[in-house]
Amino acid sequence: MPEMSPAELRARLAAALPDALVDVAPLAMTPPPAHGPQPGMFHPPDPFVHPDHLVAAALFVRDTLGYALLSDIAVVDYLYAGCFELVYRFYHPSGGPGIVLRVRVPRDAPQVPSLTPHWPAANFHEREAFDLFGVEFVGHPYLRRIYMWDEFEGFPMRKDFPRQGDKYLGGDE
């Protein structure tokens, strides 16, 4: 079964698409506490891809490396760092562990090129990411809400979506 470590994937991508990879600084998920143990910074080993080169990198992963199954597009909201991170997870049809591509976009203008024209499986994943996080997939043929109703306002999985519920009443006082 094919197996590819993140470092290996980085090397293959760097050789094939030298512009696609970006170096990102380690990311702080929360404001550092005034005292006490400092939390570690978040710096995963997976390759980070520039949004403009995402389609090329994904097609390289599919056509050259053979990881043809796009399993999931996850979005993480790093509110303190001010960015969304999109995690694309690919699997090989003959099995083995998956590989991961990551894309970071700023929270105030989250725009990512859509994979749907090349990869029909991305359709619902991207609509879900748009529905819950408001990430705009440029080039998606039918980008509208999939879980929430069309009249709903706001993106409920964002960290700054207002909390609702009786248990939060009076919590700020």
Added chain:
Amino acid sequence: MAEIDPTQLELERQGVLLTTVNRFYNWGRRSSIWPMAFGLACCAIEMMAFGLSRYDVARFGAELFRASPRQADLMIVAGTVTKKMAPQVVRLYNQMAEPRYVISMGACATSGGPFRDGYNVLRGIDLLIPVDVYVPGCPPRPEALLHALMTLQEQIDRQKLGRVRWYGSSDKPQTSDFPVPTFGAKGLEIDGKLVDPVGGLPLLSPYTSPSHGEHRSGQIEHPEIVRQFPIMDPEVELENALKARGVAPEIAADDLKRSVVNDA
């Protein structure tokens, strides 16, 4: 069985059947409550067990799960009612023929359950339709649902044919369709008002418990009372809606069951 002469019961044991039209009719209705084949979430799995051989609701005459609301007497709201699903639930209820009954099965259908404070789950189906029997549990065991069915049967036994809305002369208050909520920017709306505003939920359903299926006022009982859910003990003095004033008696008495309290 309410108000049955003990002589009558004794005669039945001896093989002499004396009955009233009322009791005979209620016996007929209680013994064939057909539920609607309608499940929303994991509670529906327990509802299937309740219908199948191990728990065997056929003993109660309720084994015929109907796929059409027109032929069903009982709606078992089995599971989480998401806001996107709620209009369909009300619509199905409106399509059922009277007399019709509702069992709210499980924590989610009753109150929203663990998803109560989320953005997507209705906080209790009784905000939209009247509920006859609530079943606690997450999910309730099939025995609990059987008990709910027996409770419903007892409620039907107590109905008086001359007084129920759907028989007899027409001067009784009749139901119209229950309003189907529409989708709004923040949640479900009826007539432009949020169905379940945060902090504004009454402890009682706006549809007062339809007393044995006989009437529905549509009014909140005692709307002048401000209700807050979490602290219901009238003795407790409140600082705000969710916080009691002062120190809990256990803490004041140093009665917490731990020897060391570190304040790190």
